[in-house]
Amino acid sequence: GIQVEQSPPDLILQEGANSTLRCNFSDSVNNLQWFHQNPWGQLINLFYIPSGTKQNGRLSATTVATERYSLLYISSSQTTDSGVYFCAGPNTNAGKSTFGDGTTLTVKP
Amino acid sequence: AAGVIQSPRHLIKEKRETATLKCYPIPRHDTVYWYQQGPGQDPQFLISFYEKMQSDKGSIPDRFSAQQFSDYHSELNMSSLELGDSALYFCASSLLLASTDTQYFGPGTRLTVL
Numbered sequence: 001g002i003q004v005e006q007s008p009p010d011l012i013l014q015e016g017a018n019s020t021l022r023c024n025f026s027d028s029v030n031n032l033q034w035f036h037q038n039p040w041g042q043l044i045n046l047f048y049i050p051s052g053t054k055q056n057g058r059l060s061a062t063t064v065a066t067e068r069y070s071l072l073y074i075s076s077s078q079t080t081d082s083g084v085y086f087c088a089g090p091n092t093n094a095g096k097s098t099f100g101d102g103t104t105l106t107v108k109p
Numbered sequence: 110a111a112g113v114i115q116s117p118r119h120l121i122k123e124k125r126e127t128a129t130l131k132c133y134p135i136p137r138h139d140t141v142y143w144y145q146q147g148p149g150q151d152p153q154f155l156i157s158f159y160e161k162m163q164s165d166k167g168s169i170p171d172r173f174s175a176q177q178f179s180d181y182h183s184e185l186n187m188s189s190l191e192l193g194d195s196a197l198y199f200c201a202s203s204l205l206l207a208s209t210d211t212q213y214f215g216p217g218t219r220l221t222v223l
Binding site: 031033035041042043045048086088095096097098099100101102 | 142144146151152153154157165167197199201211212213214216217219
């Protein structure tokens, strides 16, 4: 199966700062999703982004499929952005998703 | 919009007991996936079903079994529970023929084995 690597593993920010999270994958993925896992354990889907760039409020994501990486940008971070961010993707249509190890983000007031 | 429903949300069991987790996919979704997330770990794929047939299998112990029923809901049955089975269990659903095969995750079932 594919390998998914995320960096950095941990990130501590002051409220209002910007950040970039990276996801590298070892093989082509059929799609890529970014998730935010909140302190209650819920996996919130942020983006479905097999390629290109998408934006949703303070969050945006870019996937360069030919170079096998994706970036998640968080601007003007808030304390509620704290949690673990995962990227995940299958390499076949409707296949199982392989998750990266996650980036734990802590935003301090 | 309807989301993936999982029940129960929390479950406490003793070692060697059995547990059944239920998943109700988004209406019209034909594919269901089960994932297990241990403490401090990322979610790991267990098993998936497409149109009520098993479509893929991951690191699922032999003590676990699952099926998808005619109404597309799925159940994960876990027997002879061990302490190491304590985890968050997620169900996700997708529509195979959709233009985007986004997997939508349920809220998870937190299983604690004492």
